[in-house]
Amino acid sequence: MMQKWRSHWRTLLIGVLCTLILLSVLSLYLQPLFLMTLANQMWSCF
């Protein structure tokens, strides 16, 4: 029972951490200067 809880908490913690990292990267995109640079040079190389 205890182990199951620990596993759930670990999964939750990893999820929260990954989401925070992703949101902080998203905030880099939303900086006005970079937003315009990207818009001017948008030429995706997929």
Place this chain on the structure above:
Amino acid sequence: MWQVLACGAAIVTLSMGVRHGFGLWLQPITQAQNWTRENFAMAIAIQNLTWGFSGIFSGMLADRFGAFRVIVSCAVMYALGLIGMAYSATPAMFTATAGVLIGIAQAGTTYAVIYGVIGRNVSAEKRSWAMGVAAAAGSFGQFLMVPTEGYLISTLGWQEALVWLGLAALMVIPLAFGLREPSFAGGATPHRDQSILHALREAFTYPSFQLLMAGYFVCGFQVVFIGVHMPSYLRDHNMAPEVASIALALIGLFNVFGTYIAGSLGQRLAKRKILSFIYFSRSVAIVLFLLAPLTPLSVYIFSAVMGLLWLSTVPPTNAVVAQIFGVAHLSMLGGFVFFSHQIGSFMGVWLGGYLYDQTGSYDVVWYISIALGIFAAGVNLPVRETAIARGHHTATA
């Protein structure tokens, strides 16, 4: 397993990420070298085709000699390609470095080769999930490296930024040590029931493999058409320039979630149904996007939905290949499937431009994308996921 997964994911993050920001070099390089955009575009087009074509051979080599040697060689080529990009004096030289060299390097440091190691080292019960983790890492690399490379260019200048990126690519080498497999030590080859030719004959005469390749072609077509032509489409409809930037960011963000979710679901649900759902959903999303009034909000919703469906085809497609044919030739077969993806990518970007020039709008290409999505949803449904029967034996899972 964790070591393979962590190192494989980190390699894919770097390799997929570095190339994804290449568009940011378009203006500084063409202006500094006094080249046309076509010079730059040609190098990137050749890079994409080289990536797809050489993926077959790097897959063969990885299956035969182990992924470690292939990854290390390709990491060196990646670094040389990036530094070569910085010092190319002519468009031909630029095509050789940014196009050919980096194309080969990508083939040896991305999905097909890494998935071969994951396939051999992760149990079948966790394989799809593990492939989802690696694909999500690649998606994260793409998402992370665009602003990072933008920052490098603005602080160091385009040339020095490329050199630093080249040095960063060398970080793949220590990570590759985590993917060394004892069965390939000292040039040894693990016992395989089939030769390369047998494996190829078997795969190409097996209808499900052909159906998977057809589906993956559509994936490449849709993703690259939208990725490359979406900004122009939005500009044509008088959207503010930053809308396209935010759209790209949202695609990148949701792509990370989408690839992970698709890989995880692949452990519990039939992968052919997941693939069919993804392709069908793309068509539905495009139809709704075209029918709805075009506003920044509709663009953002469409981008988020397409982000979820973006590279989510990668884990289930490769996991099905492993499930049907086993893991002995997984990198090579994955390379062939990816080649089909890259042909689709080429067609998506080229046809998008060609039909726009012919008709004055992207409407026809959108309709083709919708039709192809429905086609791919249909062709994935009859895929047989069970291991192929080989005389008295079946493919080793």
